[in-house]
Amino acid sequence: MEAPKEYTHQYFLTAAECNAEKEMSVSLLAQRVIEVATEHANILGVGYADMAKDNHGWVLSRLTIEMKRFPSLNEEYSLTTWIEGFNRLYSERNMEVKGNNGETIGYIRSIWVAIDFETRKPVDLSTISWLAETISDRPCPIEKQGRMRPVNEPDRITSHSFQYSDIDFNRHVNSVKYIDTILNLWELDFYDTHTISRFEIMYQKEAHSGEPVALLIKQDGNLSDIEICDDNGTITRAKITFNDKKCR
Amino acid sequence: MEAPKEYTHQYFLTAAECNAEKEMSVSLLAQRVIEVATEHANILGVGYADMAKDNHGWVLSRLTIEMKRFPSLNEEYSLTTWIEGFNRLYSERNMEVKGNNGETIGYIRSIWVAIDFETRKPVDLSTISWLAETISDRPCPIEKQGRMRPVNEPDRITSHSFQYSDIDFNRHVNSVKYIDTILNLWELDFYDTHTISRFEIMYQKEAHSGEPVALLIKQDGNLSDIEICDDNGTITRAKITFNDKKCR
Secondary structure, rough: OOOOOEEEEEEEEOHHHOOOOEEEEEHHHHHHHHHHHHHHHHHHOOHHHHHHHOOEEEEEEEEEEEEEOOEEEEHHHHHHEEEEEEOOEEEEEEEEOOHHOOOOOEEEEEEEEEEEOOOOOOHHHHHHHHHHHOOOOOOOOOOOOOOOOOOOOOOOOEEEOOHHHHHHOOEEEEHHHHHHHHHOOOOOHHEEEEEEEEOOOOOOOOOOOOHHHEEEEEOOEEEEEEEEEEEEEEEEEEEEEEEEHHHH | OOOOOEEEEEEOHHHHHHHOOEEOOHHHHHHHHHHHHHHHHHHHOOOOOHHOOOEEEEEEEEEEEEOOOOOOOOEEEEEEEEEEEOOOOOOEEEEEEHHHHHHHEEEOOOOOOEEEEOOOOOOOOOOHHHHHEOOOOOOOOOOOOOOOOOOOOOOOOEEEOOHHHHHHHOOEEOOOHHHHHHHOOOOHHHHHHEEEEEEEEEOOOOOOOOEEEEEEEEEOOOOEEEEEEEEOOOEEEEEEEEEHHOOO
């Protein structure tokens, strides 16, 4: 079988899907990234069903989104994905986001780890030898995700408790719900005057329903570092670059 | 033009869409109801774009869901919709939910009001005379939504504040987010032992980001009445029938 190195999914942003700015939210974009990655993996024969046979499955480990602008109300947009590379521990999957008229409006980098659901340990990806054939040399012009340091001297600390509707079929907090929780650290009027130009998140440990977590925020100019943690350590770290709306 | 009195949309429940019970959540089902209603309205020429010309739009006023069971992980399901009737003030739209193998797994009743976005007043539906041609005599075997009384003597009162991610393009709380907020009044382990057989919600007034609201809960056997309100009155009322899982 000739493995298709690229895969594109066309979408349309409906009114019901828009955020208060009449645009696509970062969390809906993250949801689409997971969807498109899953669809391409299915085509390549390393999808949910293929992996589940061995009780393995893909887990999103890091996500970096860099957008010139987000798709807006009633806009057709597309995500094109390809695999940049992989090693024993993880696979790097990139995406290009296009708006209507085919203009490029953003790029995405994501890092996926295959885990054994029984042992919760990573699966050695070098055992899937033919995965090498799926690598594409298409460039992804956004910077790789850097090291995400702990938020040691937060400007703000808030407490939070994830709830029933945040939990997914693995009985952990849904990857997308961490993003909503982080975005909710700012009020609506802040988003009326600021856009997100880069959003990075690293998933370290899973959170559960009803367990209290702390959110630490450190702001430095247009850059905000966020850490979600509990008594046992880091759950998630994120970094957001905000831009003043009039400066776009 | 011959108006198609019925409209069906086929779906597939992906892993990422499942709740902790590996099933479709009530809030995702509500999202699909809004989607399918919108698609049918578009075909009938009374959709978002058609109504927007006069600065009018449909608003979901009441929703009643009665399910024998919810679609489960990797299941194909469909929603078929038809208009039961309308009067000057509102239109009644019903739906049948089918699981794989075409078995009927639930029915839905919904009531929609057309409003003028400028005056915020209802539009007189009798002016859309040809809407009468779209009425179907297909039966909907679930009981109509009854009168939803205020929760006068609550067993529980909790406070809540809707946040940025709850807000939709109208800058009010998204209809679906009220449902999540109501479902979050119970813990994960309650849902491990109980199913929802009937869920009714009435949208009375819009809530905004950051404004504090109270949630009142009155439980009577397997029936729970919920009211979301602020200092100025009722925002939403809901009624849930829970069933013990082993009794199904």
